[in-house]
Amino acid sequence: xxxxLIIVAHGSRRQASNDEISELAKxxxxxxxxxxxxxxxxxxxxxxxxxxxAIEQCIDNNANSxxxxxxxxxxxxxxxxxxxxxxPHEVDRVSRPLNNxxxxxxxxxxxxxxxxxTILAISR
Amino acid sequence: xxxxLIIVAHGSRRQASNDEISELAKxxxxxxxxxxxxxxxxxxxxxxxxxxxAIEQCIDNNANSxxxxxxxxxxxxxxxxxxxxxxPHEVDRVSRPLNNxxxxxxxxxxxxxxxxxTILAISR
Numbered sequence: 101x102x103x104x105l106i107i108v109a110h111g112s113r114r115q116a117s118n119d120e121i122s123e124l125a126k127x128x129x130x131x132x133x134x135x136x137x138x139x140x141x142x143x144x145x146x147x148x149x150x151x152x153x154a155i156e157q158c159i160d161n162n163a164n165s166x167x168x169x170x171x172x173x174x175x176x177x178x179x180x181x182x183x184x185x186x187x188p189h190e191v192d193r194v195s196r197p198l199n200n201x202x203x204x205x206x207x208x209x210x211x212x213x214x215x216x217x218t219i220l221a222i223s224r
Numbered sequence: 225x226x227x228x229l230i231i232v233a234h235g236s237r238r239q240a241s242n243d244e245i246s247e248l249a250k251x252x253x254x255x256x257x258x259x260x261x262x263x264x265x266x267x268x269x270x271x272x273x274x275x276x277x278a279i280e281q282c283i284d285n286n287a288n289s290x291x292x293x294x295x296x297x298x299x300x301x302x303x304x305x306x307x308x309x310x311x312p313h314e315v316d317r318v319s320r321p322l323n324n325x326x327x328x329x330x331x332x333x334x335x336x337x338x339x340x341x342t343i344l345a346i347s348r
Binding site: 107109117120128130171173176177178206207213215217218221224 | 302
């Protein structure tokens, strides 16, 4: 089985903000320690790839794999409409057949257990 | 010296999203372990308190302290215009005298050292 993590950010008109996400995806891949074969990023709005584009790319990349597990991580701080409605809606827009592809949407990053500690660490 | 941390979020029309931030502020206060006497939240747009309102409230709360240190933590994932321009601009709008008040703006949460590990932990 192949495992891909797609970090989904909002997307910005500022290229530097989008680049910050792709740099982060590279860093996550470095730390992934065999948990993922691939870490990609996608954007809900404005920037590309969109969520369906990233998922389709991932399915194409793994066309020869027997099974593919795609984990979607909403890189959003609050569980607003983007997280609760828009991201699942975008996932549903994927046009490739999903045989042997399992797509799972995780909680948004703002709900991470260690967010309070992270705030304290960066504010020191 | 008194120390206050103000977590600055974007602010949402969805009350639940704003509540998520105030809950987080309470959690940060619990873990603060003496690093802060007070943890507040403020919103850049839409919700209240605004950044100047929160800072002014904090200065009023600590009117009897000899010295006050206010740490502003931009709770934003990317260093876009909100972080680089709008938050400093809002801090400058404070109308109280700043004698013995030191205000320091920290890097945005998205630049936290452990963000890659946090992504991996929540996506498991």
